[in-house]
Amino acid sequence: MSGALPGEVRAALEAFAARGRVLVALDFDGVLAPIVDDPDAARPLPAASAALERLVAGTDVALVSGRDLADLRARAAVPPQVVLVGGHGTQSSRSAAGTTVLSAGEEELLARLGGALDEIAAGRAGVHVERKPMSAVLHTRRAARPDAEAATAAALAGPATWAGVHALRGKEVVELGAVPLGKGGGLLRLREELSAEGAPVRAVLFAGDDVTDEDAFAALSPADGDVTVKVGEGPTAAALRVADPPAVAELLTTLADLRA
Structure with a gap:
């Protein structure tokens, strides 16, 4: 682990955990899994996987990745309760077809x-x-x-x-x-789907490391209780920042403790 979380991150997690039904959404590469030269070798950190196992007991969890859905499923090896959104929002494990149909x-x-x-x-x-x-x-x-x-x-x-x-x-x-791409749209669609099936999702936490995650940060509203977390360096629209995947594992462990 990378040490104690920044105070503002801890405070945001405490407020988020108390909001009732929430959705925790995460990019995969560079967030759950460290970046590696061979994309096929990417695997989530054990501490992150353990935290997700605890979180899914009472929290909606999703991975929102640029990877193809089948590839994401094979690399992430997450609990079956975790919703997988691949192809930059164009694919979802909740869909029978799994993917958008091209003309x-x-x-x-x-x-x-x-x-x-x-x-x-x-x-x-x-x-x-x-x-x-x-x-x-x-x-x-x-x-x-x-x-x-x-x-x-x-x-x-x-x-x-x-x-x-x-x-x-x-x-x-x-x-x-060949179709519009964007994690923000996929994330908002998932939030709407989950809310339509039960209690409304009161807030979303999204953590990402890449420039392709910026539209997801922009789609959320920290002023309304959403939590946006940039992983690593670089300019970002996210309200919060942590250093690396070990810090994400620490964040998820802390959130699992709070939600328990």
């Missing part, structure tokens, strides 16, 4: 995006392309810096500008969607 035009656009990113990655060691049901993703984490920068610039200046493309730039990734 014929969107399918064609997605295929073109994948091909364009393949061309950008070709000949650049460590640059690779991931296909998701709604998007194509250029990964540059394992590339030499000149290759990573050139590939990123080519993607942003090229296919990211095409009509109908929804672009997200994260840490060492450029994700190009």
Whole structure:
């Protein structure tokens, strides 16, 4: 563990825990799991997993990730009560289909995006392309810096500008969607769904580390009791900050204690 939580974080958790029905939502990479060079090797910290096991006994919990839903399920290995929202809000484990259905035009656009990113990655060691049901993703984490920068610039200046493309730039990734992407929308939809099925969700806590988490921070309202937590350094719209995944595990353990 990283030591005592900042006083303002502890105070926010105490107020949040007392609000009745709440939703705890978390990004996966860089939040529950430390960032690693190989995305397939990412796993949640044991302390975070143990805290989630305790939290789900009386609290709604969700993971909201850019990962494909099946990939998120395999890597996170969370309790079955945890709702999984993948593909930057376009997929949900609560949906029978699991994912948004693409039109014929969107399918064609997605295929073109994948091909364009393949061309950008070709000949650049460590640059690779991931296909998701709604998007194509250029990964540059394992590339030499000149290759990573050139590939990123080519993607942003090229296919990211095409009509109908929804672009997200994260840490060492450029994700190009054939449908609108955004964790904020997925998080708000989940809140509405849960509230419609029982007692209303009185507040949401969301923790994320990447620039792709900023729209989720912006979608919530700390003034109304929501809690937004940036993990790590960098500018953010979040109201609070913790240092790293071990600090997130400490935050979740503290919240589990308070909710108990």
